[in-house]
Amino acid sequence: MTDVTRSRPLSPHLQIYKPIPTMVMSIMHRITGGALYFGTILVAWWLIAAASGAAYYDWVSWLFGTLIGKIVLFGYTWVLMHHMLGGLRHFAWDLGYGYEKHFATKMAKATLAGSVTLTLLIWIIGFLAR
Amino acid sequence: MNMRTPLGKVRGLGSAKEGTDHFWRQRLTAVANVPLLIFFVFFVARYAGAPHAEIVAALSNPFVAVVMALVVTSALTHMRIGMQVIIEDYVHAEGAKIALLMLNTFFAIAIGGLCLFAILKIAFAG
Numbered sequence: 694m695t696d697v698t699r700s701r702p703l704s705p706h707l708q709i710y711k712p713i714p715t716m717v718m719s720i721m722h723r724i725t726g727g728a729l730y731f732g733t734i735l736v737a738w739w740l741i742a743a744a745s746g747a748a749y750y751d752w753v754s755w756l757f758g759t760l761i762g763k764i765v766l767f768g769y770t771w772v773l774m775h776h777m778l779g780g781l782r783h784f785a786w787d788l789g790y791g792y793e794k795h796f797a798t799k800m801a802k803a804t805l806a807g808s809v810t811l812t813l814l815i816w817i818i819g820f821l822a823r
Numbered sequence: 824m825n826m827r828t829p830l831g832k833v834r835g836l837g838s839a840k841e842g843t844d845h846f847w848r849q850r851l852t853a854v855a856n857v858p859l860l861i862f863f864v865f866f867v868a869r870y871a872g873a874p875h876a877e878i879v880a881a882l883s884n885p886f887v888a889v890v891m892a893l894v895v896t897s898a899l900t901h902m903r904i905g906m907q908v909i910i911e912d913y914v915h916a917e918g919a920k921i922a923l924l925m926l927n928t929f930f931a932i933a934i935g936g937l938c939l940f941a942i943l944k945i946a947f948a949g
Binding site for chain 1: 899
């Protein structure tokens with residue numbers, strides 16, 4: 694039975710279609726969601742470190758502040774912003790807006806531009822707050 | 824032509840008996856996540872690299888502690904049902920699917936337990 698199912702021809706899938714902005718952003722929304730899932734480990738780690746006392750917190754804080762730590766956290770910020778803006782796009786669709794083809798493409802591109810801009814802004818504000 | 828029975832229409836729950844509950848909770852937590860995560864990002868940006876005493880003092884504030892607990896609860900609920908959809912989409916072997924769906928819930932609850940314990944410990948005991 695399983696052999697019968699496996700030998701059936703498949704309908705065209707991802708590798709057949711040209712990647713267009715709405716499609717790429719849809720995939721990015723799922724990937725960023727998955728990344729945020731595992732990113733919660735860092736949040737839990739940070740909170741537990743703060744609850745554990747100064748010595749351990751200082752070490753975790755130092756680790757997050759290293760170059761690699763900063764790169765990971767910068768990526769985390771972008772992933773969060775991208776997923777949030779993607780979510781706002783979903784709200785628009787849920788309310789019945791934004792389905793027109795060219796407008797949907799514009800929204801998809803704006804999601805990417807917006808997420809990069811917001812990430813940079815957050816880090817600039819973060820550094821200015823030092 | 825509508826093939827649904829009158830009782831089925833009134834209940835509106837479909838064959839999985841859950842209706843739009845999954846979709847609704849995904850959207851409900853998404854709406855909650857927007858202000859909560861904006862707060863979280865600004866909090867982290869403000870206190871990243873701050874001395875231990877400063878971060879403990881900030882998290883001891885009742886408002887911050889409660890909002891931080893809401894951030895964790897809402898975000899983890901959202902991600903748990905989101906990952907559920909990813910697993911259901913890509914994992915077709917019944918045993919692996921059920922194991923991963925269970926692990927998904929265990930992971931979310933474990934992370935939630937750790938975060939909430941840390942937040943409450945700081946808030947109540949410093």
